[in-house]
Amino acid sequence: MEIDWAGLRTAAIEAMRHAYAPYSDFPVGAAGLVDDGRVVVGCNVENASYGVGLCAECGLVSSLHATGGGRLVAVSCVDATGEPCMPCGRCRQLLHEHGGPELLVAARPRPLTMNELLPRAFGPADLAKVNGSVTVPEVPTALAKWRGRGTVFVHPDLAGGETVWTAYWERSGGSPAESDAAKGVLEEGPNFPTAAEAVEWGQVRTPRIVVVDADGGLTWAGEGAPPEGIPARWERDQR
Numbered sequence: 001m002e003i004d005w006a007g008l009r010t011a012a013i014e015a016m017r018h019a020y021a022p023y024s025d026f027p028v029g030a031a032g033l034v035d036d037g038r039v040v041v042g043c044n045v046e047n048a049s050y051g052v053g054l055c056a057e058c059g060l061v062s063s064l065h066a067t068g069g070g071r072l073v074a075v076s077c078v079d080a081t082g083e084p085c086m087p088c089g090r091c092r093q094l095l096h097e098h099g100g101p102e103l104l105v106a107a108r109p110r111p112l113t114m115n116e117l118l119p120r121a122f123g124p125a126d127l128a129k130v131n132g133s134v135t136v137p138e139v140p141t142a143l144a145k146w147r148g149r150g151t152v153f154v155h156p157d158l159a160g161g162e163t164v165w166t167a168y169w170e171r172s173g174g175s176p177a178e179s180d181a182a183k184g185v186l187e188e189g190p191n192f193p194t195a196a197e198a199v200e201w202g203q204v205r206t207p208r209i210v211v212v213d214a215d216g217g218l219t220w221a222g223e224g225a226p227p228e229g230i231p232a233r234w235e236r237d238q239r
């Protein structure tokens, strides 16, 4: 998906003009591109009890859900000068929840990923690891010992004439010894409308995730740099 950073910034500036910030005199606007192409906005809204004011990003996330949900792809936050305003700590957590580690956040001199702004984030997958919260797909109990091992392959598929994304979790990957000893599929994933959701299914299972596109091209959506033989990192906008 093309990211129109100038358009996002314009939308954020327009939202900033509607901020209610009489206490700090620091209006903030935020605009986010959703994975279905929508743009959602928010502005900060303060109140007489200073500490409990709402950040612009809170409004943006509320609007995201109020207007149909989806995942954030790119976010621009601006201050009164129209320059990028870095999200506060709480809002990094909030944006991470709704855009994941690959979410892009406008910054100077270049946009930063949420993984750069909030490395090693606590997220829904951490809850699922312990109590099987339904916010993300669970790893079946029988496969719990495989969590963090093996490789997830994400690939497009056809379902009822529609292109969908799916994934499977393979034993191999990681240390060469383990790869040789263990072969075969651990689990087949469900169908997802987007590659990003299939990647998220993988992230619950293992830090090694390979995305195979329709032409058989490989990209790396796992943690760290791509391993040998995989030329590039996966880009979230790939459909």
Ligand SMILES: O=c1ccn([C@H]2C[C@H](O)[C@@H](CO)O2)c(=O)[nH]1
Pocket: 021, 024, 026, 027, 028, 043, 044, 045, 046, 053, 054, 055, 056, 057, 077, 085, 086, 087, 088, 091
């Ligand atoms: O990323 C940010 C940082 C700050 N603020 C708001 C909170 C408060 O209303 C004002 C001053 O901190 O700016 C936001 O809305 N978003």
